[in-house]
Amino acid sequence: MPVMELSPRIHPLGNVCMADDRNQNAYAASRIVQHYAQLGMLQPAEKTVLDRLHDRLPGMKMLDIGVGGGRTTKHFAAIVADYIGIDYSAAMIAACQKRFADSAQTALFEVCDARDLSRFQDDSFDFILFSFNGIDYVSHVDRLKVFAEINRVGKPGGYFCFSSHNLQGFEQAFAVRKQLSINPFKMYVNLVMVALLRSFNRSITSKQLAAAAHIVVKDESHHFRLRTYYVRPQEQLNQLKANFGTVEVYGWQSGLNITGERELIANVDLWLYYLCVIA
Template sequence: MNSQSELDRVNRVAWNSPDATRVFTLEKTFSDLGEQAAFEWLAPRCAGEPLLDIGVGTGRTIPLMTAISNDYIGVDYTPKLLEIAKVQYPGRDLRHMDARDMSALPSGHYGLAEFSWNGIDCVDYDDRVAILKEMYRVVRPGGYVLFSSHNRGGPGYRENIWQLLPKFSFNPLKLGWRTLRSMRRFQLGTLNYVRHVKLNHDYGSYAVKTAAAHNFGIVIVYTTLSEQRRQLAQIGFQSDAVFGSCEGNRIADDVEISDTFWFHFIARKPVAAGPFD
């Protein structure tokens, strides 16, 4: 099995884990200030338009998207998470579908296709391109895509297993509690890290690396601003806005280095015909 298919296998295991179910069912609205800023930017531009919610998971983004428009479809490739979403939102059109092949959906139809919580980072780089091409295909001319992606230059890229050790305290009771609480996480995190570290590779403009989330149970792509903008342009998109996750600030077009954890990219399909239609 090659590293690309192994990356996909590792992440599918994580999405079916009890930890993923716990995290994705926590009461939450926006994942961060950057996502909130991106939705506020898009809302007046996509109001009443058909919306496609990719990687809907347990349904966190459903109320965020349907606040913009009730013409809504959500898709996800993890049946376990999708079933939870269907129970929570029984009246919504939620479908089992892989973002790399959305051929069941019409071309040039949606005013917005959104892929939240860095879901696009969880496949290999060629499949990342395939997802963006599918998003380009399904949105109408003049329509938008929104997705988040981990920052190659951000603090998340520097995370390692030592952060799972208990934080020191001069209070023995507090230190003892922290130690007990971290024992299982450290053991599992170390095991996952050792299993997955062979998939780590730095390509310069982007990298593949095991991430701290889910006890180092996932392996993801970290991108740079310049590489993601280049990739979007190659596919045919026009980059409209980028928001940083930490403070929700809009990142200027001429900025190439940021210390935010991840980016929220907004791009538009030009009104004129382009490739992959």
């Protein structure tokens, strides 16, 4: 299946770099930092993973990548043996330091880009989390580099959990005929959203989406400011093969394990969680 990183009128690699910088700038913006600093609840799939690893977490050294405003810190730092939260946005890290300054939880926060984890030695962590689609804001090439780095700093047999946007969900959101509903208000809202998606992604056609294994688009998060990577779940599993063993997939909203290939190919959740055993 062909892969696409759409980059209208600009050399693909040039555009990828610029898109990365724009995403990083967006995550430094005070309104966006404030948004993440007030989030507190785990998503259902994260709750499933926490329950699944619960007995082992007290012995684990955890790296929380793209920690944002510390939403996940609240739930993990007090349970694990050792906790470090990193983010490439200095403003996010400052927000975490402020949020947990008086907390009994011992959490360390550092400014660090997931694409360069060289400050951490090989086999340092038992559990690595990159939650809420943080990995979707780097280019395809950098994404593969991040997976390799996570394999290096993670202990063999340890766990890596992350979520990523589902291209099948985007395809559904982009298709006008999928927005028809007997509820006129719902249909109106859906159609407005399709119109916005299409106007912010003018160079993309439904045919291109259907042919792509992964693609970079602008979606509605933070008012279409971010360039976001969407991937088909099957392609995601392929990308993980080089660095991880068993991989379990969870619906972000249902928190349920998606086991069958057919179920995965038909899934239209906007994002999915992957729990991977580090090879």
